[in-house]
Amino acid sequence: MLSASEFVPVTRIAGDHPVNSPQSPRRGLPTHSSPRVDPSNGQRSSSRLVGARRSMARRLGILAAAGLVAASLLTPVSAGAAVASPDGLSQATAAASCWEIKQLTPAAPSGVYWLNTPKLGSAAQFHCDQDTDGGGWVLVGRGRDGWSEANEGQGTTAEVRGSVTGQAAFAPRQLSTGVIGALLNGQPVKSLPDGIRLRRAANLDGTAWQESRFTFSSPRDEWSWMFNNEQRVAVWRIGSSSGSGGQTSAFGAGNQLDRIETVTGANQGWKAGFGYGTGARGSADPASYMWAPSSTAGNPRPFTQVYLRPQMMSSTIYSAIPDTGTAKSEKPGSAESFALPTGWGVSGLGAGPNTVEGSVEVSAFAEGNGVVYVGGNFLTVQKTAAGGSQVAQSYLAAFDVRTGEFITSFRPTFDKQIKALAVLPDGRVAAGGFFTQVNGAPRAGLVVLNPTTGATDTTFTTTITNSLSGGVPIVRALDVQDSWLYVGGTFTHMTGGSVTSPVYVRAGGRVSVTNGTPDRTWNPEFNGSVIALDASPKKDRVYFAGYFTASKTTPADKGAALSAVDTSVIPWTIDHSSTANYQQAVKEVGEKVWIGGSEHNLYSYDRAGMTETSTNIGKSGGDFQAISSDGTTVYAGCHCFYTNYSGARRWPSIGTDWTQATKISSAGAWDNATGKPATQFSPIVSQRAGAGAWALFNDSTGVTWFGGDYSASVRSTLAKQWSGGFVRFAHNDTQAPSTPSGLSVTPSSTGDVLKWTGSTDNRGAVSYQVLRHDRVVATTGAGTVTLPAADAGTKYFVRAADGTGNWSASTPAAVVAAPAEPQPEQVTFVNTGATWAYSFSQTAPPAGWQAPGYDASTWSTGAAPLGWGHAQLGTTLTSPEPRPLTSFYRKSFNVADVTKVAMMTLTTRADDGIVVYVNGVEVLRRNINAGAVTSTTYANMAVSATSAVANPVTVSVPGSAFTTGANVIAVEVHSNYRSTPSHSFELSAVSQ
Template sequence: MRSFTPRALAIVLGAAAIAVVPMTPGTAEAAPPGLSAETAAPSCWAIKQQNPASPDGLYWLQTATLIAPQQFYCDQTTDGGGWVLIGRGREGWNFQYGGQGTPAEVRSTPDGTAAFRVAALPGDTVQGLLDGGRVDALADGVRIRRASTADGSVRQELRWKLADRKDWSWTFDAGHPLASATFDGAAGTGTTADTRGGTDLKRVWTTKSATKGYTRGFNFGAGVTGTSAATSYLWQYAAERNATPFAQVFIRPKLTSSDFRAVPDDGLPATTVTPLVSNRTSPTPWGVTGVVGGGTGEQNVEVQSMAVLGDTLYVGGKFEYVQRGAAGEKIPQPYLAAFDVRSGEWKPDFRPVLNGQVWDIQAAGDKIIIGGEFGDAATNTGGLAALDPATGAPVAGWSTKVSHTTLTTKALVRTLDQEGGWIYLGGTFNRISSGTPVTVGRAARVRASDGKPDGTWKPTFDGTPIELDATAERVYVGGHFSNVNGKPARKLAVLTTTSSPTQVAGLADQNWKPSTGDVQKQYRQVVREFGDRVWIGGSEHDFQAYTKDTFERVSGHITRAGGDFQAAAELDGVVYGACHCGDFVYNDASSYPTPTGWSNAHQITFIGAWDARSGAYLPNFSPILDARAGMGPWEMVADANGCLWFGGDMKAGAGGQWLGGFGRLCGTDHTAPASPSGLAVRGGVLTWGASESGARYEVLRDDRVIAVVSGTSYTDPAGGSHRYFVRAIDAAGNRSATTAVLAVEQQTVLIQDKASWRWNHDGADLGTAWREPGFDDSAWSTGQAELGFGDSDESGLIPAGQTPRPLTAYFRTTVEVADPSVYNRLLVDLVRDDGAVVYVNGTEIGRDNLPAGDIGYSTPALVGLQERADERARIRFEASAGLLVPGTNTIAVEVHQANAWSADLSFALGLTATG
């Protein structure tokens, strides 16, 4: 007789049971927090509070905002511990929201000369560590630990307590305000760009400077020197002094919990990343170069206009050549050229002949319409033309021109837009003709089909319109004007599209807020309606979003240094704004040159991205671009392939990729992968069907992710009763919908499949006493399941004997249970050939392939099992765990043959208790 002490946890679904971790019920100790993904803690602080002996090192952290557990380096020593390292390095900090290096570099090499190359966590990860908390709510602020000696043996502790800052930003060089600052406990003053504590050793400045080769870091004052040695903890660019030390950046969110929401049984929906275009330019084999007539400034850039029609990109401006690559052939083709929108190859069949700059282009179905400074200089007419989109030849019968009767400068069309069969235009002209001249006041509209002017839509501007955007009900106009139709219009007007247009009252005339009080510097170069928002930008470095209906300001942004906005485009719910800017965008700011009321600052280089609905700046978009004269893009247009084209005096993209006046940034993956299928328990692990090539999988237990795996299986070391879900995540961070719930419960194996049993097959009728506790089975034989004969797979062989054989075989075992009350159900998995009845402590809990009613020694099974699959099938019974008693419990089984001539007999049984 054998007793068995339960020592295993299992998880099951349906009829499958699998052992996971050896453990005695009720004796498991909770794993220390943070030592595995499954036990991730909400913060380094929480780990330190629960286990004060926690040493410095790597720990797993997780918040609801962070989503999946990740490893971080925790300083558990300084000032009570609980600090998480978010960046480290010597010179070369870029202070970009996307971080530097990799998170693995940050955590695995926190200190030493190998850590000199800067690595910093992405801003989204830092936000995740804050779990929705404000940066200015960090009680201990931002901690910077920097070396103050060349050998790194002495470190200084700098603390910044940021003022009025909700979200994280790495742009310390933008000058974030401080509520307080200390150097080794002594007070300092200033901003994150320059903090001073009275001595050169107690100073930190983070801005770029020519004296340091524009290499940024957490620099000391001028009295602290360093060297250029690779191993020095104090680096110096040349003879500028102001040593740049090796520095570590920590924060200490004192989170002890996170709000993980319960996952419904049908799972979670798919989520996708913000559909930004790439930060890296796609190849453009051709470009445009040279500026006709030379010249400098904003009026003399290579590209001023772009449009897409079908598979063709049209590029206009003041360029002189089309050019293949940085050092390839240059072919004269001034002012206007065409390129394949997919390959970027030049289209040499499109060869328009123009004698002046192209300021704007509109694709109008079977033609392209251009506006600019070309035309007949003697009569001061021209400025407008319709061209064949394949050849560039003028469209027959379309000969509309503009002119100016009093100005000595050339008449020109500066801006175009198409709406409802009309081409709207603005510029420097007071007549427009397609036969009989029509007197106008710097704006007009003509039929797209034949160019005939509308003699009734004639607003009069007292200055030049620079940009217009026509919709079905409105025409937005920005420029240098101060009045429209004799009524005030401060550089921005919203007009009706009806005959005799008037300003739409209560919109721009009342509500738009310029960034400067100098009216002459309020002119608008961008005005575009995207959805229910109107975006405007221009002089004095501002870019603002307003509601369409009431023109209430949604958001405002100021760039510096540099920064007038010049173009805007919308793609996939993101607004891209272009400016001649290369430093910072101050969000929620409203004034220039000194931004006030700003909530945060991020980097911007020529193009920024904003959420089209909320107006929020999207700092993960930060392309690397360079411009010949720093003018940046003056036009942007999206194509049908998800790419954003931009043109100006652009000369290089990421990695120094050559750009000839224009370039493109193509869409990133923002499509959710397919959901995994068939989540189940197989062979001791959770398994599921693959989603797509290259996908990883997040395993959710109850309300949170506990693991990210590259395969399609996972074993949870925790065991216990849980709800599981799995979803796919791709390289871009898009997540599929999860599977539906897989309910899993803790189970204790009481009898294993291959347990040892007492058995009797001698042909005696044992009545009913044999199945009761206390029955003396000491004379019975003993064997390991599977027991039986005739199938050659038995572990315990029962002699078959001669036919006719006994109809019934008896089996007994016992199991020790200390406390039956911890269990709810009993699960029996039975192998039988042919029929069987199972008893627990003398009470029947199930039978199979036997008739109802009393079962006797001579009762045959209902059916003789012939198929191998039927003989091997496991039959599941369930019973109340209330049948168990403290101490010894008896399990008894009688197996019946269909007849006395049966050639085989099989028996095995597994018993599991759920708790």
């Protein structure tokens, strides 16, 4: 399925003109806005392409129905034929591949075509090279230096197919892994007979070009833009040279142009690309087709086009839809790859140990009372990299779990860093670390705080000591389970609560959550420090990871599972390298136990028998050091930024038995059930010193928090933002919209009129995909569409799609019926751009403002759209600060004869939340929680103005809701937060 950035919008593809705009291409003809392509690729210039396509269009007879375009249809189907020829010239005639177009129409020129597969769902446009080596190649990426190695790719499908060569195409644009996988319809990348094709500039001015091909011998099911790793090459042809073997990081012949090197480091200016050998030279000139940071640097990055050639035909990938319709399709759950907008972060380095890895800004999270507590080695809390709104708050701070807002009332003081946090059952906050003073008083390693103020809780009196060499007690791990606070770190004794004499509990122990009384009967007695622990939710065992090799006299090599009753050791053999010095993360998730640590390992084990179920090795980079889970997806953090090798067991030589090479950037995700990487999660982050994720946390709202030395992240707009110490990722949308219903098909003089009752979705607006026979032929945002007439007995289906690639089940089949009687003309009662009375002030209107009889004569008036934060406004709303959360609107109109109004469709937008009333009765609510609504009610999601306009909200109101004579529509629009960048409203009312 397509991700949010990949899904084809309802009325517009990014970069294209809206339907029926004066600039829209003629129906049935592909667009020709691309610049002239380089003749050395055998592609035709723009003017020749137009002529060739028009000639082909006439030959194929696709212009016959040109006058039957429906306003709500993205691209109409061709008339009459039961199944149109897949020529790629319209959405309805989309082909399975560029290859199919070339096989069916040998004269087809290179250019932009519509492609569709069952995995894509609805058609989208891509650039096809129909000239090179028999044609049939689809362009999946192009650019010079600075390629993205993330699965999210870079840019939109429109940008990839837009500028395909020339200096305008130097900035890389790449399809996402999801889109490429859908173009392959799930076919493994390794099985492509033509492998991967690179077309690279071979000189500085772009007048010479080189063709390359290579295939894989190592496993490669899913596409990945990460080539700087140990994926094994089977055979290759680079220019005039050919051979076999090598790894995708560097292979080929010699050290000049007959070589492909994707190694990325300081010598390459840290810019990824499909480089030449170390002996080749480029130029830093912005106009150079072969970029290098200097004229003496090797591995220049040439402008490159990346092509694939899936040889698929529609007849082999599609099958007829049963009369019951299609099943729903929902994306697997994980955090979204793009970060939430940064509100607050932390900055500065405190008095932690002087190591890059051990003293990061954020190393602990815990949640309680609607608050996320963030601990680490930071000094300040602030909003920007430059220190905006900076507050001096060291080592521990509190943030609202829903908004990320800094909570100023929680102000504890520490002298050194926090390494562990836990919230006790009554809400108090336990903190562990390297500190020796808390709130101005001596307190070494462990303290419990008031959750609101951060004051020291004097009723919790646990004191830890360390009688070993050095004598400094350190707490690195905390967890709460079954009335116990479990503690791990470097210490030997505890006192507290009702125990006044030291209790021997070496490196691990537990104390009462009430007053901190140590359990003198529960002593793991590890012979080395504990770095991490996890008390099982099943309450029967506790897991530890660290530097130890034994618990008492029982071997426990760097990891241990102990009975929660008596600390007896549960047999567990961790098959790590003999040189592994420690394990530093452990987590039980369902029936699995995950552990990670030195030598770059992340393993999982079956809980019942503690037998190994999956292995992973990170390379290059460093060890795994944090694990969390949302219950189905496991997140693991590391100081690694290149590749995770699933199935590998040892570092540094990972061998050849690994099963999947996946991009990883400080943290990755794995499916807990299968142990396989969840490749849909591919974050793009930057860090101050590359220490990686040292704390991972899944909060109660589904958001995943990364903590470490983070300095930047990338939002869904592809904009880079400052992230201070931690980054938040929302959970992706895994819920399909509800199924449309009541689909009917009525022949008319203008074609087949399809109508249906719309769907609802958990996050916002939906679009509708109209299927005919076996595939999608149209996409619309309305509940009706008119298609050119099809043969009698043709079967239609409709399903709903959200903005993130989830599809509802479709309606059952609706069959073309006899033409219906002419329908009454639509009447517009409220136009877009109409003038509305509005109220936008610190004082909300009185109760009953929605009623027809309310006197709104003192309200302001203005033309729609009304609001702020959008370029196309009729009226801009202003008010004294603070800006009100809600704006209110009223409009009256007359209905001459209500008996002639069967239904009235209201079309509006939700930016961010909206409630609509007809004659005082609520008829529509979107992005507003159920229950009473006031002027201080927040919308439950933030929606950009662009998204709101692109995803209109419609409701069909029965005629019985109106009266003959005066009627009133009243509306209230709510923001998700007061500083929202956009807030807008517009509405039209049209009778059916």
